[in-house]
Amino acid sequence: MQPIESFEVPAPSKVNYINAQYGLKSWLLTKDHKRIALLYLASITFFFFIGGIYALMIRLELLTPQGDFLQSTTYNKVFTQHGIIMVFFFLIPSIPATLGNFLIPMMIGAKDLAFPRINLLSWYVYLVGGLITIYALLAGGVDTGWTFYTPFSTTFSNSYVVATGLGIFINGFSSILTGLNFIVTIHTMRAPGMTWFRMPLFLWSHYATSLIMILGTPVIAITILLLAFERVAGVGIFDPELGGDPILFQHLFWFYSHPAVYIMVLPGMGVISELVANFSRKNIFGYSFVAFSSIAIAVFGFLVWGHHMFVTPQSVYAGMIFSFLSFAVAIPSAIKVFNWTATLYKSSISYDTPMLYALGFIGLFTIGGMTGLFLASLATDVHLSDTYFVVAHFHYIMVGGTLMAYMGGLHYWWPKITGRMYPEGWGRFSALVIFVGFNLTFLPQFIAGYLGMPRRYHAYPPEFQVFNVLSTAGASILGFGMLIPAIYFVWSMRYGRHAEPNPWHLPGLEWRTQSPPPTENFEVTPIVTWEAYEFAPPEETEVVGRFGPELERT
Amino acid sequence: MIESHATTQEVHGHRALQHHFENMEQQREAGTIGMWVFLVTEIMFFGGMFLAYALYRNMFPAAFASASNHLDITLGAVNTGVLILSSFTMAMAVYFTQVGKQRPQIIALVLTLILGLAFLGIKAVEYHEKYTDRLIPGHLIPGASFGPAVQEHDQPMDAHKLHLLPGATLKQVEMFYWIYFAMTGMHALHMIIGAGLLIFLIIWSMKGRFDPEYHGPVEVVGLYWHFVDIVWIFLFPLLYLLGRHFEH
Numbered sequence: 082m083q084p085i086e087s088f089e090v091p092a093p094s095k096v097n098y099i100n101a102q103y104g105l106k107s108w109l110l111t112k113d114h115k116r117i118a119l120l121y122l123a124s125i126t127f128f129f130f131i132g133g134i135y136a137l138m139i140r141l142e143l144l145t146p147q148g149d150f151l152q153s154t155t156y157n158k159v160f161t162q163h164g165i166i167m168v169f170f171f172l173i174p175s176i177p178a179t180l181g182n183f184l185i186p187m188m189i190g191a192k193d194l195a196f197p198r199i200n201l202l203s204w205y206v207y208l209v210g211g212l213i214t215i216y217a218l219l220a221g222g223v224d225t226g227w228t229f230y231t232p233f234s235t236t237f238s239n240s241y242v243v244a245t246g247l248g249i250f251i252n253g254f255s256s257i258l259t260g261l262n263f264i265v266t267i268h269t270m271r272a273p274g275m276t277w278f279r280m281p282l283f284l285w286s287h288y289a290t291s292l293i294m295i296l297g298t299p300v301i302a303i304t305i306l307l308l309a310f311e312r313v314a315g316v317g318i319f320d321p322e323l324g325g326d327p328i329l330f331q332h333l334f335w336f337y338s339h340p341a342v343y344i345m346v347l348p349g350m351g352v353i354s355e356l357v358a359n360f361s362r363k364n365i366f367g368y369s370f371v372a373f374s375s376i377a378i379a380v381f382g383f384l385v386w387g388h389h390m391f392v393t394p395q396s397v398y399a400g401m402i403f404s405f406l407s408f409a410v411a412i413p414s415a416i417k418v419f420n421w422t423a424t425l426y427k428s429s430i431s432y433d434t435p436m437l438y439a440l441g442f443i444g445l446f447t448i449g450g451m452t453g454l455f456l457a458s459l460a461t462d463v464h465l466s467d468t469y470f471v472v473a474h475f476h477y478i479m480v481g482g483t484l485m486a487y488m489g490g491l492h493y494w495w496p497k498i499t500g501r502m503y504p505e506g507w508g509r510f511s512a513l514v515i516f517v518g519f520n521l522t523f524l525p526q527f528i529a530g531y532l533g534m535p536r537r538y539h540a541y542p543p544e545f546q547v548f549n550v551l552s553t554a555g556a557s558i559l560g561f562g563m564l565i566p567a568i569y570f571v572w573s574m575r576y577g578r579h580a581e582p583n584p585w586h587l588p589g590l591e592w593r594t595q596s597p598p599p600t601e602n603f604e605v606t607p608i609v610t611w612e613a614y615e616f617a618p619p620e621e622t623e624v625v626g627r628f629g630p631e632l633e634r635t
Numbered sequence: 636m637i638e639s640h641a642t643t644q645e646v647h648g649h650r651a652l653q654h655h656f657e658n659m660e661q662q663r664e665a666g667t668i669g670m671w672v673f674l675v676t677e678i679m680f681f682g683g684m685f686l687a688y689a690l691y692r693n694m695f696p697a698a699f700a701s702a703s704n705h706l707d708i709t710l711g712a713v714n715t716g717v718l719i720l721s722s723f724t725m726a727m728a729v730y731f732t733q734v735g736k737q738r739p740q741i742i743a744l745v746l747t748l749i750l751g752l753a754f755l756g757i758k759a760v761e762y763h764e765k766y767t768d769r770l771i772p773g774h775l776i777p778g779a780s781f782g783p784a785v786q787e788h789d790q791p792m793d794a795h796k797l798h799l800l801p802g803a804t805l806k807q808v809e810m811f812y813w814i815y816f817a818m819t820g821m822h823a824l825h826m827i828i829g830a831g832l833l834i835f836l837i838i839w840s841m842k843g844r845f846d847p848e849y850h851g852p853v854e855v856v857g858l859y860w861h862f863v864d865i866v867w868i869f870l871f872p873l874l875y876l877l878g879r880h881f882e883h
Contacts, residue, residue: 196665269664269668270661296675299676299682314773324695601655
């Protein structure tokens with residue numbers, strides 16, 4: 082049983098999915114999951130850039146206590162649009178639509194996703210939703226907060242609520258189609274021998290993510306639809322004037338939008354499971370616990386939405402139950418963190434760039450998760466609700482968690498995706514810059530929030546200025562840190578060192594084909610006879626001598 | 636690409652097999668699971684409206700009973716029958732496709748389409764009645780905002796007037812009609828999409844695209860059609876029947 086040395090990578094052929102066909106049409110009409118992943122990569126990067134500009138404007142305004150850079154109405158639009166773009170058009174599609182799209186068929190030894198045409202359709206749907214939203218932003222923007230709370234959004238707001246809502250509504254179908262495709266693919270397209278418990282944990286977490294996508298997204302779709310009708314036609318389900326209940330909107334909204342947080346972070350956890358096991362060259366500690374904790378997070382995640390509504394007239398008893406369940410959802414998350422840490426114990430860790438991001442994730446996600454428990458407690462939440470503490474908490478999960486995992490995964494699979502290596506030195510440097518910048522941005526916000534600085538105001542009492550200056554300084558470092566990979570990734574596509582089929586010497590199926598892979602991924606449908614993360618004992622590889630000097634490196 | 640699997644070789648010849656599937660069995664299974672997963676999303680989609688219905692029916696029982704009594708129970712019942720019959724013909728279409736009988740298959744599909752269109756026609760008649768009684772909520776239709784005539788107790792019964800039960804207000808009735816139009820409208824939209832799918836199926840069957848080896852599309856559209864029927868099976872009692880035990 083020597084999985085690593087026993088596999089044969091087919092002789093590198095010059096034809097791969099990138100140069101198999103040329104021309105714009107071959108990209109825009111492609112049904113290849115790998116090309117669609119690249120289309121997504123380009124478009125979410127675009128949206129990330131726009132969302133980043135809004136973040137920059139927020140941080141600039143908050144540098145001083147007065148409203149000197151933005152007016153209050155403009156500021157409302159800026160933070161709303163930052164949230165909408167980042168949540169719906171970057172974070173939710175980020176890892177699933179790019180890395181997931183690229184890797185799920187490869188990891189299970191399939192030629193493509195089950196429905197390639199639907200996959201392409203989902204990208205177009207995403208694009209249409211995104212363009213409508215961009216139109217709304219250019220036409221005048223939206224100022225309701227990304228939560229669209231009624232009755233402000235239905236009755237009072239004078240901004241482009243319906244157009245933005247339409248964009249998000251349409252974009253939701255892209256998410257549904259992606260989730261549907263992943264579930265069917267994982268059920269029906271696994272190669273011979275690829276049993277459920279031989280699947281890399283990346284696939285388990287994407288399966289759990291897809292469950293949330295298909296169960297949650299339709300609810301936000303119908304909610305936004307009802308909201309738009311209420312605004313346009315004056316008919317009301319949420320309008321108190323018509324006997325409606327605005328709290329119903331919040332229930333329906335958070336029924337999706339809380340699980341949406343898990344749509345963002347679960348794929349990240351999948352990436353981290355891969356990185357931790359592979360860069361410590363050790364089978365993951367408690368495979369089935371990590372696998373099932375993903376499913377548990379997906380299930381529990383649907384039962385905790387009420388913790389966003391502790392300060393509404395929600396029943397106190399409901400509040401208590403939601404509080405208890407929110408604590409319960411911390412258990413599977415903690416299982417993951419403990420198992421990753423246990424995997425590191427007495428392993429041979431290599432500190433390549435992806436691993437630096439993975440270690441960063443573990444620390445930041447722990448902080449983000451633990452501060453979530455403050456907010457899940459009924460009494461402390463009353464104090465912390467709508468303060469910068471909340472802002473810092475969810476940024477630790479969304480940026481410290483998802484974005485770190487996304488960057489780590491992007492570096493890790495970059496050789497497979499492009500066939501080129503990124504510059505390792507710059508990679509490590511920028512990972513550190515991002516880590517430092519991130520913490521400097523958001524740690525002060527915990528303190529400011531705890532001391533009572535409310536979110537969503539463009540002006541604030543002068544005693545909070547020191548925290549905001551720190552935060553803005555951190556954001557600048559973070560933004561600078563993000564620019565470095567943007568530059569060297571583009572650079573490496575042309576000038577990077579050519580990557581071998583398996584630059585990290587790993588057993589996973591995606592590494593058993595050339596880099597970049599051919600259009601159908603594998604020359605021959607593989608037959609899987611090994612477990613996930615099954616590393617050959619070092620002495621055996623040494624005897625075989627296949628890897629020679631590289632073994633030292635790892 | 637060279638195929639290595641023996642199983643692939645055997646069935647690779649089927650013209651409907653897509654390149655990324657190993658065999659027809661896998662392709663059909665993927666299609667069926669895909670549709671089931673899609674139907675789960677549909678349940679959640681309608682679920683939001685069912686939740687709103689449950690909430691407001693609980694809050695305004697009298698208004699919901701008054702408004703529900705005003706719906707045309709005969710047309711609703713006929714439509715229920717039409718849909719159940721169409722489900723039967725759809726099931727027959729799937730069966731005939733599986734056993735490879737082309738003519739009966741086309742007939743069953745055409746019958747399903749006709750029944751589906753009949754449902755939509757009857758629904759249109761109902762909507763028109765509501766329109767003439769000025770029961771369209773809000774200002775959805777310009778110039779015909781919500782404002783039904785209310786039946787007074789001392790006047791003779793008039794089918795076009797709304798009989799308000801004690802404790803009900805017009806605003807609350809408007810809420811019922813908004814939920815009614817949202818739910819039945821969304822259901823009708825699904826029926827229209829289903830009818831479109833049926834037209835494709837009929838064209839393909841006439842071209843002889845389906846055989847016992849390849850009948851996935853008919854099966855998948857069948858699942859969808861039955862699902863849309865089941866939604867109506869829930870809508871009919873909730874909107875038309877519940878609350879009839881209040882005095883009429």
